[in-house]
Amino acid sequence: MTQYDPPRPTATTVDGTGGTREQQPLPPVRPTVAPPRHEPEPDAPAELAADATLAPSEVSRLVGGWHHNPHGILGAHPVPQGTAVRVLRPFAERVVLETEGPDGGSFELTHQQDGLFTALLPEQDLPGYRLRVNYAGSEVLQDDGYRMLPTLGETDLHLIGEGRHEELWNVLGSHVRTVGGVRGTAFAVWAPNASGVRVIADFNGWNGAAHPMRSLGGSGVWELFVPGIGEGAHYKYEIATRDGRMLQKADPLARATEVPPATASVVHTSSYAWQDQAWLDKRARATHHDSPMSVYEIHLASWRPGLTYRELAVELPAYVRDLGFTHVELMPVMEHPFGGSWGYQVSGFYAPTSRMGGPDDFKFLVDALHRAGIGVIVDWVPAHFPKDDFALARFDGLPLYEPADPLRAEHPDWGTLEFDYGRAEVRNFLVANAVFWCHEYHVDGLRVDAVASMLYLDYSREGDAWSPNAGGGRENWDAVRFLQEMNATVYRRCPGVVTVAEESTAWPGVTKPTEHSGLGFGLKWNMGWMHDSLTYLAHEPVHRKFHHNEMTFSMVYAYSENYLLPISHDEVVHGKGALVSKMPGDWWQQRANVRAYLAFMWAHPGKNLIFMGTEFAQGAEWDHDTGPQWWVLGEDWPAAADHRGVQDLVRDLNRLYTDSPALWRRDTHPSGFSWIDGGAAEDNVFSFIRFDDTGRPLVCVTNLSPVVRTGYRVGLPTVHADVRDSVWLEVLNTDTAVYGGSGLGNPDPVKADPTPWNGRDTSAELTLPPLATIWLSPA
Known part of the structure; x- marks a missing residue:
């Protein structure tokens, strides 16, 4: 021996x-x-x-799991x-x-x-x-x-106690380390109300008697180094509560998990070598407000059902790049117990779902998208979490991540729990998590879900079913401070990253900088525009003149925030139908409405987002088990050419959008937009101009009537001192035959004349195709 x-x-x-x-x-x-x-x-x-x-009593406490x-x-x-x-x-x-x-x-x-x-x-x-x-x-x-001595130092514990540890994932959770010359795994978990904590795992037969953890003073952190344990070990924490129960909990900071419905955490050490430094360097110099952003929203598990992260890394970047989108937005990729929640009930905030592979596999996908020139935004859900026994709910036997007040803890809409944003450690858990995804997974943006439910204490609560703030009001000031800290920290730590708020109310200053008392988001979803425009389009054209303002009202407040226009997954589920099915008329008219609407949307101030399947006008609403109806693009589908026509339009919209600074350079400034005629209600026509930072215009005219309008005069901006030199080209027409349209429009250059119209010195007569949008650019 x-x-x-x-x-x-x-x-x-x-x-x-x-x-x-x-x-x-x-x-x-x-x-x-x-x-x-x-x-x-x-x-x-x-x-x-x-x-x-x-x-014997000391041994019983130790062996029983009640020793601190x-x-x-x-x-x-x-x-x-x-x-x-x-x-x-x-x-x-x-x-x-x-x-x-x-x-x-x-x-x-x-x-x-x-x-x-x-x-x-x-x-x-x-x-x-x-x-x-x-x-x-x-x-x-x-x-x-x-x-062994603790693997957390005093500075770590101090920062955790203050709620200021911006790299919390490096000290809590499980980490393969060498301590005292011995290789093993360090486990650390925050459970301040516990009477004892043990590691239960596959390496001890799921019996934690041999692995009790120590409490590190008043920090609430429990810690243990287990020699000889490494990558791939499955584990949980067994927590002895003050009322005598034993709970088995997944690690809140686990980097990896078992494949659901299994719920154990997995020790993970990344070995991935990133290849996107050029992308990150370019991103750090970018400014989102005056850059193009066209977003393709995806539910990864159903985009191509059955594909792994690495298989998606082959197909997804090629498809998105071909269509010309600048970004993808991934519905939540964090681990979640129920697939039908689409990821919006998160149980593993620091782990990508294992359904499609491991953490390094997800990194491979992000890297592949970056190398294809595509930014990655992920949905982030700090508004609530599920009640599953193995996860965060009453984590150490008492309310911990959730408020103790039941009127604030329960989320009435989703049967979930809300976070206690007033608790420093909980706020730290979430702020560090936002930084984690940007730092460790190189994501380029966070779309923050359900912000309105965080801001208002009475959100979806009626009567006395809510607790007011200290001043008797409905504002959740703890949530406000959390969102401000999250945004400020992400922007400071992760250059070039953008945060996007899904916020459906008129809360002031959502995209205002935190130093000016705003929430600090980069962009806000324009839910008002989405709701109003879809309501308008649902009307038969003969009735649309009575609802004209539903399409124009967005410009009243367009510059109150920095907006993104979303036609998201929420609009094609729960019986709402696909976008094309919302439109009135026969099949041709429905598709024509969609084409006209998308071109109107791309030209409207604000960034753009559509959900997968919308780009080829699939007829059925989204099913998270089957995903998009790809087969409608196949040759054996009778209307395949119609669907491919819409897909071709989206490709051209993205190309023209990216190549036209007028559509994004002054996106957040009123000088970038001017109505030509926003009041042509009787005609169902909307016409406006977008300008780049040199003043070069792009004109958009949308006819949402099924009537062809010939000789329709439109006022035009003056682009030459001599009006005889003012020639305009039709650079986009959604009625073009290749898109499935009737082929009407203005194929020849359009000459402006000195006839004053719409308050402008020059104008031109145009042919407006039915249910169509045209874009004009000076020759």
């Missing part, structure tokens, strides 16, 4: 941000009184007194007679301790009670040892994690 020569245990110092740790040698354990030396027989364990034993400081008992500790060693190995038949050094030897530990083995060593110095443990005739050599 080769004598093991373990290195001396080491202390951990921390740089305050969860960064690199330096290892410092610890002094050896020194008993205060040297006992008489007992030399063991060769190859035989020493016979020792049993005065390293513990009171197992490291104060287990491991090696100086006592007047020498060094007491205590080892917890339930189910072991024999434990032998082997010490290092010239005077090292083997010492058999005595089983005291319930798997606790003890010995009194006559050593004054005990710099290192290993344990030889026999289980039913099988012998294993193990290190003792209870001789």
Whole structure:
């Protein structure tokens, strides 16, 4: 048998941000009184007194999982007679301790009670040892994690207590590390109300008796280093509550999880080598407000059902790039127990769902999108979390992540719980999570779900079913401060990232900088525009003149925030039907309405977003099990050409949009837009101009009547001193035959004349196709 020569245990110092740790040698354990030396027989364990034993009640607390400081008992500790060693190995038949050094030897530990083995060593110095443990005739050599110092430093604990640890994921959760020269996994979890915490895992047969964690003072953090455990281990935390229950909880900061419906956390160490530095450098110099942004929203699990992250990395970037979208927005990729929630009930905030692969596989997908020139926005859900027993709900037996007040804890709409934004550690958990996805997964944006439900204490609550704030109002000021801190931290830590709010009310300053008392988002979903425009389009054309303002009202407030125009998944589910099915008329008219609407949307101030399947006008609403109706694009589908025509239009819209600075350079400034005629209600016609930062215009005219309008005069901006030189080209026409239209329009250059019209000095007569939008650009 080769004598093991373990290195001396080491202390951990921390740089305050969860960064690199330096290892410092610890002094050896020194008993205060040297006992008489007992030399063991060769190859035989020493016979020792049993005065390293513990009171039976102490053993019961330890073995039962109710002890707050197992490291104060287990491991090696100086006592007047020498060094007491205590080892917890339930189910072991024999434990032998082997010490290092010239005077090292083997010492058999005595089983005291319930798997606790003890010995009194006559050593004054005990710099290192290993344990030889026999289980039913099988012998294993193990290190003792209870001789190690905590893997969290004082600075870490201080920052956690203050709620200011911006890299929380580097200190809590599970991490493969080398401590004291020993390779293993450090576990750490915040559970301040627990009476005891243990690690239960596949490596201990899901019996945590051998792995109780220690409480690190008033921080509420429990910690344990387990030697010999590495990548791929499955685990949970077993939490003893104050009222005598034992809970089994997944790790809130786990980097990986089992595939649902299994719920264990998985130890993960990334080995992925990113290849997108050029993208990140370019992103850091970008400004979103005056850059093109056309977003394709995707539910990854159903875009191409059955594909893994790595398989998606082959197909998705090619498809999105071909269609010309600048970004994808992924519905929540964080782990969630129920697929039918589409990811909006998150149980693993720090882990991408394992349904399609591991964390490095998801990184591969993001990297592939970046290398294709496509930005990645992910949906982020800090508004609520599910009540599943294994997750965050009453995590340590009492309300922890959720408010203690039941009128604030329960979310009435989704049967979920809300976060306690007033608690520093909870706020830290979420702020660090936002940074985590941008830092670790290189995502380019966070779309924050359900912001309105966070801002208002009475959201979806009627009568007395809500608790007012300290001033008696309905505003959730804790949520406001959290959102401000999240946005400020993300923008400071992650250059070039954009945050987007799904906020459906008139809360002021959603996209106003935090230094000016705003919430600090980069963009806000324009839910008002979406609702009004879809309501207008649902009317038969003959009735649309009575609802004309529903299409123009958005320009009254267009510059109150920085907007993104969303036709998202929410508009094509729950019986609402696909976009094309919302339109009146026959099949041709429905598609014509969609084409005209999309071109109107792309020209309207604000960024653009459509949900998958909308780009080819699929007829059925989205089903998360089957995904888009790709087969309607196939040759064997009778109307395939019609669907491909809409897809071709979207491709051309994105190309022209990206190539036309007038459509995005002054997106957030009133000087970038001017109505030509916003009041042509009788005609169902809308005409306006977009300008770039040089003043170069692009004209958009939309006819949402099924009537062809020939000789329709439109006022035009003056682009030349001599009006005879004012020639306009029709650069887009949604009625073009290739898109499935009737082929009417203005194929020849349009010459302006000095006839004043619509308050402008020059104008031209146009042919407006039925249910169509045309774009004109000066030649």
